[in-house]
Amino acid sequence: MRAWLNRRAEEPHERGFLFVVTYGRSGSTLLMGLLNTIPGYRIRGENANALHHLYQAVRAVRDGRETHQGGNRATDPWYGVDQWRPDGFERALVDAFVANVLRPAPGDRVLGFKEIRYTSEHVKDLDGYLDFLRTAFPQSRIVFNHRLPADVAKSAWWAQNPHALKRIEAADARMRAVPADDRHFHFQFDEIDDSLANIRQLFGWLGEEVDEQRVRRTLQTPHSYRPGEESGVRAMAKRALGAAGLR
Numbered sequence: 001m002r003a004w005l006n007r008r009a010e011e012p013h014e015r016g017f018l019f020v021v022t023y024g025r026s027g028s029t030l031l032m033g034l035l036n037t038i039p040g041y042r043i044r045g046e047n048a049n050a051l052h053h054l055y056q057a058v059r060a061v062r063d064g065r066e067t068h069q070g071g072n073r074a075t076d077p078w079y080g081v082d083q084w085r086p087d088g089f090e091r092a093l094v095d096a097f098v099a100n101v102l103r104p105a106p107g108d109r110v111l112g113f114k115e116i117r118y119t120s121e122h123v124k125d126l127d128g129y130l131d132f133l134r135t136a137f138p139q140s141r142i143v144f145n146h147r148l149p150a151d152v153a154k155s156a157w158w159a160q161n162p163h164a165l166k167r168i169e170a171a172d173a174r175m176r177a178v179p180a181d182d183r184h185f186h187f188q189f190d191e192i193d194d195s196l197a198n199i200r201q202l203f204g205w206l207g208e209e210v211d212e213q214r215v216r217r218t219l220q221t222p223h224s225y226r227p228g229e230e231s232g233v234r235a236m237a238k239r240a241l242g243a244a245g246l247r
Contacts, residue, residue, distance in 0.1 A: 017137040018043060018206075020114035021130075022145035023171045025155035027189035028114045029224035031145050034199060037214040038206070040109030047101055049117040054093045055132045062086045094136050114145075119171040126174055134183065143202070144175040147189045192219070 018035065020043065022028045035043045065086050068078040098104065102111045123129055133140055149172055152158060153165040161167070180186050185205050191198045196215060203210045 016110045017133075017140035018110050018112035018143065019133055019137075019140060020112070020143045020145055021118050021175060022114065022116055023118055023152065023168055024116040025152045025158055026116065026145050026147040028116055028145050030219070031143075031187065031189065032114045033218045033221065033223055034215060035143075037211055037218055038110075038203070038208045040107060041208075042102070042105065042108045042111055044102060044111075044113040046115050046117075047113060049115060049122060050101060051097055051113075051115075051133075052117070052123055052129055054097060055129050058086065058090045058093060058132070058136075059128070061089050090136060112140075118175070119167050120174070121167070130178065140183070141206070142178075142184050144178065144184065144186045145189055146172055146175065146186060151190070 018041070020028055020031060020035075029045070032043050032045060035041055061084060064078070064081060065084045068081045070076060070078070070082065072082050073079065098111065102113065104111055117123065118126065120126075130142065133142065149165055149168040152168050153161075158164040158168070176186065178184050185202060187202055188198060196210065196212065199215060200210050
């Protein structure tokens with residue numbers, strides 16, 4: 001899969017990775033659908049934080065190699081550590097993740113996924129992990145998806161957690177602490193309305209055009225809700241499009 005990366009590296013304006021960083025019940029599945037209206041974008045769903053586990057493995061190898069010198073005798077407790085190749089290990093894991101999880105297809109320009117496991121309970125070292133995403137994936141970008149914590153805390157499984165609001169607010173604040181720039185964008189899901197203004201802003205940041213027909217059709221399509229029950233984010237999207245009669 002390194003061949004895919006190298007091929008795209010010859011066309012830097014067309015190649016990249018995009019990661020949606022958020023917490024559960026933030027509207028991330030619908031945001032994933034909106035991003036996938038862009039030709040050449042293949043943004044996958046959640047993977048149970050598989051990539052974060054790979055980051056932890058890479059960090060363990062790097063730390064071990066830097067901390068334990070020697071290890072060149074069979075009697076040493078860290079025998080072989082001097083032969084470790086952290087950079088090669090990282091490249092191999094990243095290649096395997098792209099090939100077997102992101103699964104690029106012909107015509108893909110931007111690959112990525114959305115993940116909701118970014119509370120401190122899931123990812124303690126957020127800064128370190130984000131740095132890994134930026135460096136391990138060429139020209140990667142990160143979209144932080146936000147939704148009003150009070151609304152999230154009342155949604156689905158969060159409503160059963162007495163500490164939900166505190167956890168969500170902490171996760172949201174930690175994400176907002178990362179400054180917006182050419183590689184980081186903060187998207188406020190609650191602000192989607194019939195003008196599609198914040199969607200246009202996001203797509204503009206990506207350097208992409210908005211296919212308004214596809215975007216509106218996506219907003220009308222149910223995303224991530226239990227059968228027989230309309231989710232809060234779906235209801236919000238319907239209200240946003242109601243003025244135009246696009247329910």
